[in-house]
Structure formats: C-alpha cells, structure tokens
Amino acid sequence: MPVRLARAVARLTTLALVAAVALVAGAPVDRAEAAAGDTLTVTGHGWGHGRGMGQYGALGYAVDHGWSAAQILDHYYGGTVAGNVGNRELTVELTALNGRELVAIGRDLRVNGAAVGSGNVAILARAQADGSVQLFTSTTCAGPTWTPLAGSYRAGALEIGTASQAGFDRLIRVCESAGERAYRGTLSVQRVSGSQMTFNRLGSEDYLRGVVPRESPSSWGTAGGGRGMQALMAQSVAARSYALSGTRPSGATTCDTTACQVYSGAAFQAWSQAQTVLDAATTNQAIDSTAGVVRVVPGTGAVVRTEFSSSTGGYTAGGVFPAVVDEGDDTASNPNHTWVTSIPVATASAQLGVGTIRSIAVTRRNGLGADGGRVLQVTVSGSSGSRTMTGNEVRVALGLKSDWFSISWTSPAEAASVVTALYVDLLGRGPDPTGLQGWSAALLSGTSQSVLVDTLTRSDEYISKRVAKAYREVLGREPDPVGAEAWLVAIRARQATVDDVQRRFYDSDEYFAASGGTWEGYVQRLYTTMLRRGAGQAEVAQWVSLVGSQGRAWVVDSIWWSGEAAAVRAGDYYQTFLGRAPDPTGQAAWAQVLLQHGEGAVRTGIAGSLEYRARAIARYP
Numbered sequence: 326m327p328v329r330l331a332r333a334v335a336r337l338t339t340l341a342l343v344a345a346v347a348l349v350a351g352a353p354v355d356r357a358e359a360a361a362g363d364t365l366t367v368t369g370h371g372w373g374h375g376r377g378m379g380q381y382g383a384l385g386y387a388v389d390h391g392w393s394a395a396q397i398l399d400h401y402y403g404g405t406v407a408g409n410v411g412n413r414e415l416t417v418e419l420t421a422l423n424g425r426e427l428v429a430i431g432r433d434l435r436v437n438g439a440a441v442g443s444g445n446v447a448i449l450a451r452a453q454a455d456g457s458v459q460l461f462t463s464t465t466c467a468g469p470t471w472t473p474l475a476g477s478y479r480a481g482a483l484e485i486g487t488a489s490q491a492g493f494d495r496l497i498r499v500c501e502s503a504g505e506r507a508y509r510g511t512l513s514v515q516r517v518s519g520s521q522m523t524f525n526r527l528g529s530e531d532y533l534r535g536v537v538p539r540e541s542p543s544s545w546g547t548a549g550g551g552r553g554m555q556a557l558m559a560q561s562v563a564a565r566s567y568a569l570s571g572t573r574p575s576g577a578t579t580c581d582t583t584a585c586q587v588y589s590g591a592a593f594q595a596w597s598q599a600q601t602v603l604d605a606a607t608t609n610q611a612i613d614s615t616a617g618v619v620r621v622v623p624g625t626g627a628v629v630r631t632e633f634s635s636s637t638g639g640y641t642a643g644g645v646f647p648a649v650v651d652e653g654d655d656t657a658s659n660p661n662h663t664w665v666t667s668i669p670v671a672t673a674s675a676q677l678g679v680g681t682i683r684s685i686a687v688t689r690r691n692g693l694g695a696d697g698g699r700v701l702q703v704t705v706s707g708s709s710g711s712r713t714m715t716g717n718e719v720r721v722a723l724g725l726k727s728d729w730f731s732i733s734w735t736s737p738a739e740a741a742s743v744v745t746a747l748y749v750d751l752l753g754r755g756p757d758p759t760g761l762q763g764w765s766a767a768l769l770s771g772t773s774q775s776v777l778v779d780t781l782t783r784s785d786e787y788i789s790k791r792v793a794k795a796y797r798e799v800l801g802r803e804p805d806p807v808g809a810e811a812w813l814v815a816i817r818a819r820q821a822t823v824d825d826v827q828r829r830f831y832d833s834d835e836y837f838a839a840s841g842g843t844w845e846g847y848v849q850r851l852y853t854t855m856l857r858r859g860a861g862q863a864e865v866a867q868w869v870s871l872v873g874s875q876g877r878a879w880v881v882d883s884i885w886w887s888g889e890a891a892a893v894r895a896g897d898y899y900q901t902f903l904g905r906a907p908d909p910t911g912q913a914a915w916a917q918v919l920l921q922h923g924e925g926a927v928r929t930g931i932a933g934s935l936e937y938r939a940r941a942i943a944r945y946p
Contacts, residue, residue: 365668369730372661373634375642378563380541380635383556385656388549394558403647405629408621412528415578422523426451427514428500433488452516458483466500486511493592504595517575536564537608539587546607557611566619566631636661638729640694648693667771676722679707699729739942740765746941751781775933788816791823799830824924832881844869855890891916902932
C-alpha cells in the first residue's frame with residue numbers, strides 16, 4: 326500500500342504540473358534558450374508511439390488493478406470487439422535474408438513434399454530472374470560442394486520443410502553466420518523487385534510462439550501471484566490481430582523485426598553450442614488460452630490493426646483508437662513511465678541541423694496528459710537558421726523514448742541560481758558550498774528541481790523551521806524545546822508531517838484560551854487564521870453546535886480540509902515560491918492536489934515548476 330500510495334502521489338503531482346506550466350501568463354514556458362556548452366534536460370513519459378495498448382500498462386492493469394485480458398483489450402482498443410479466426414496461415418518475411426541466397430538444413434528434408442535424401446541435408450536456394458528457383462544440396466551448411474537438385478521450381482509454388490515437426494530437432498533450420506535458427510512450418514524463396522527474399526509459412530498460433538516472448542517478458546506470467554498472465558493473454562491477442570491485419574510490399578503477411586513484430590523463430594543453436602528454445606511456458610499458455618482470438622470491427626469481422634508499444638506514459642496517443650488514460654502504466658516495474666535524459670547542446674545542435682541552438686520551444690501539444698501531453702510541434706532556432714519540426718521528428722533526431730517530452734536547459738550558473746533560491750525559500754538561508762556544488766551538479770546531470778525540493782523539505786533543518794513557524798503563527802510564541810523536539814522526532818518517524826503541526830495547534834487548549842475561552846470566539850479565530858475572513862453568524866452557530874456533538878478536533882479538521890482552506894494554503898505557496906498572487910485556475914487545481922495528497926505535493930510541484938526556475942535565475946543571476 327505505501328508503494329502504491331507513493332506512485333499515486335507522484336502521478337497526481339505530475340498531472341497537477343499542468344497547472345504549474347500555466348502559471349506563466351503570456352510566455353511559452355516550454356521554451357529553452359541555450360548557449361554552447363550548456364545541457365538540454367529532457368523530461369518525458371513513455372516509450373514508443375503510444376498508440377493502442379501499452380505493454381507495461383497491460384501489466385499494471387493485470388497485477389495492480391486485477392483486470393482480465395478482455396478488460397485490458399476493451400480499454401485500449403475502443404470501438405472493437407473480440408472475434409475468432411482460428412489458426413490462420415500466414416507468411417513472415419525474414420528480413421535478414423533479403424537480397425541473399427537461402428541456405429537451410431533439416432532432418433529428412435522435403436521440397437514440395439518430396440524427400441531430398443535422408444538424415445541431415447543442407448539445401449541452397451537461388452532465385453532466378455525468370456521467376457524460377459535453382460536448388461542445390463550438400464551435407465552441411467558450409468557445403469563446400471553443392472550438387473544441383475534435378476527439377477525446375479517456380480518461386481510461388483516452392484515449399485522447403487521437413488517430414489515431421491515433432492520436436493525442435495526436426496524443424497527446418499536456416500544457416501546463419503553465428504549458428505542455425507529453427508523455424509516451424511516451411512520456407513520459400515522468390516524474387517521481388519529484383520531481389521531474392523525468403524519467407525516462413527506457418528500457422529498463426531505457431532507464429533505467436535516466436536513473437537509473444539519477444540514482445541512481452543515471459544516472466545510477467547508469474548507476476549502478481551499469476552495475475553500477470555492476463556497481460557500476456559492480452560499481448561497474444563494484440564500480436565495475433567496485428568499480424569493477421571497486415572500485408573507487406575513483398576506480399577508477405579508480416580515481417581520479423583520491430584518494423585512489424587519481433588519474431589525469432591522457434592530455436593537457435595550457436596555453432597558447437599547447445600540449442601536454445603525460444604518459446605516460453607507462460608507465453609505458450611497465454612497463446613493457447615486465447616487461441617484464434619482477435620479484435621475485429623463490429624459487424625464486419627475485419628481484423629483490426631492492433632498497434633501497441635512498451636509504455637504510453639499514462640495516456641495513449643489516440644488515432645485509430647480513442648485516446649484513454651492509462652493508469653496501468655504507473656506500475657512499479659515500469660522504468661519508462663517518467664524519464665529524464667541530458668543532452669549536450671553541441672550534440673543536439675548537430676542532430677537538429679540548425680547550427681548552435683539558441684532556443685528550442687514546444688509550440689503545440691495534443692492536450693492529453695501531464696505537461697500538456699504529446700508534442701505536436703517544436704520550433705528550433707540556431708546560428709544557421711530556424712526550423713519547425715514535429716514532436717516525432719525531434720524524438721528521432723535526439724534519440725528520445727517518445728514524443729511526450731519537455732525540454733529545459735541548464736548552465737552551471739543557472740543551476741546554482743536554482744539551488745540558491747530553493748535554500749533561501751525553504752531554509753531561510755543560502756546554500757553551504759558543499760550543498761551548492763553537489764546540487765548544482767545534480768541538476769546539470771538531469772536531477773529535477775522537485776527532487777531537491779523533496780530532499781530539503783525532509784531535512785531536520787526544514788522541519789525545525791516549520792515547527793517554529795507554527796508556534797509563532799498559531800500560538801503567538803516561540804517554541805518550547807521539549808515540544809519542538811517531540812514534533813521533530815514524530816515527523817522523522819513519519820508519524821506526522823510538518824503540516825500536521827499547525828493543524829493540531831488549532832485544536833489545543835492554548836489556542837482555545839487565546840481565542841477568549843468561548844466557542845464563538847474560537848470559531849471566529851479559526852475562520853480568521855485558516856480562511857482569512859470572518860465567520861457569519863449562521864456559520865458560527867453551526868460550528869458551535871457541531872463542537873458540542875462532534876468535538877473540537879472534528880471541527881478543526883473539517884475547516885482545515887475544506888476546499889476554501891486548501892485554496893488559501895495553495896495560494897500561500899504561490900506567494901512563497903512565485904512571489905505573486907495565484908490565478909484562479911491554478912489555485913483551484915493545486916487545492917485539489919493538496920486535498921488528495923497533502924501539501925508536500927503542492928510544494929514539490931510549484932517549487933519544481935518552470936516559472937519557479939525562471940524566477941530563481943532572475944533573483945540570483
């Protein structure tokens with residue numbers, strides 16, 4: 326539960342940063358202005374295109390939310406339904422053999438069903454310009470002597486296989502430079518656009534045995550006490566549908582790389598090594614459990630092109646399927662839900678082709694998810710000109726994990742400015758030399774401001790400062806040593822937070838006495854200090870009545886956790902960190918974060934915002 330709560334707090338904080346991004350009125354806050362020698366810090370979400378199913382999201386929904394494979398597929402592939410096409414035959418283009426002759430070997434080899442020798446026989450297939458195929462045989466992959474096989478073979482009618490597929494040692498094997506790769510089904514060759522190509526023909530269920538463990542780790546099947554099997558079942562359906570809905574320019578149904586789906590055949594045996602079976606028990610079980618199941622267009626039976634990617638970052642990209650929130654993506658094992666990378670400006674300048682970058686600004690997003698969502702347009706200005714690029718073009722050029730990213734730049738001087746500002750605003754003093762050097766280096770290497778905020782606010786110095794502030798503001802006196810130490814110990818032990826101190830002081834006999842010792846005076850003082858306004862007569866009467874029936878602590882908590890009080894406290898953080906009054910939209914958004922996840926999330930979010938960074942640089946140039 327604590328781990329899930331921590332991830333939930335982090336997710337809400339990230340989502341609420343949309344409000345923080347909106348804090349700078351009239352300025353494109355996604356703009357980064359850089360100089361040679363500086364570093365671009367890129368913070369992003371997800372890995373891959375984000376369309377359709379997220380594989381980590383499927384795991385999260387299965388393990389953390391208890392969803393079935395059907396629920397997962399319904400969620401990601403809106404507008405489609407389940408269908409069943411049985412064990413359809415398909416062909417896989419073996420791309421590593423494009424433009425090369427096929428050399429294969431097999432036990433009791435067959436060509437179009439006719440036996441070719443006994444025991445292990447190697448065969449070389451050479452496609453001819455007239456559409457025919459010449460075949461040669463030998464005893465090993467290396468030949469060296471190849472004997473022409475009598476007969477003429479047409480490319481479209483040629484099938485090379487084995488007499489039996491009862492066991493991996495009986496499958497046909499392609500001779501590769503590092504060893505032999507076994508395939509179920511048969512192999513065929515033909516000349517396409519002047520180049521020889523090799524195809525593996527087999528049933529879709531056998532094909533999936535070579536795909537699913539390459540696309541999703543087979544270990545997921547045992548995750549969450551076996552609940553992860555539902556993610557592998559969802560992957561099986563998605564992979565089956567994706568393959569059967571496509572056609573390659575070569576005429577094949579699909580291919581064997583990430584351009585289609587990763588397919589590695591059935592087994593591989595390196596030279597002089599034992600054979601490695603590429604199937605996995607869990608993925609085979611998932612395939613068998615969903616035999617023939619695909620996603621189809623309702624009423625037509627047409628199999629849908631079910632795209633998927635590793636991680637959506639928390640929101641799918643939309644397109645063929647409706648964009649949806651992906652809460653499953655925030656599962657503990659996903660390293661790509663949120664990521665940070667640093668790129669030297671000199672490197673980025675070369676990759677983006679504008680000379681030395683002077684500024685880079687995200688100028689349009691899709692509006693779905695944290696930070697405004699995926700990037701649709703980026704404007705880059707450099708010493709040799711400017712250009713407008715799509716988010717995906719920037720992703721490819723910079724080698725980013727996805728097109729959902731934000732870019733900031735940091736120089737050593739600016740990193741020092743941010744560190745100095747945070748020390749002053751949180752601890753009331755400038756940083757010591759060690760802290761300044763260490764945290765400046767951390768920011769330059771990609772550590773976010775939010776991490777620094779979180780670390781400083783967990784320090785004894787910050788806790789003691791906040792405890793003393795609560796004594797002064799609520800009780801109107803300096804803290805007594807015993808009481809201050811007791812709060813420090815409790816907060817260190819996670820039995821309380823710094824924000825609990827002020828709330829509990831409102832419930833104290835000392836505060837009640839300072840209010841005049843009457844319930845009416847007490848309620849009025851609570852309103853004045855918590856809400857910054859007086860209480861009406863009806864409000865006073867209502868709360869006085871509730872004090873009698875519910876108790877004083879209940880009244881304090883009810884007012885403290887009201888939306889109005891939360892908005893007041895959120896507004897205070899605007900003044901503390903941004904030096905200005907809050908805008909109504911941002912204040913309302915942060916108030917909701919505060920009510921759901923505490924003031925720590927608000928502190929981390931606002932002090933980690935781009936506006937705070939800009940103000941820090943201006944304050945401490």
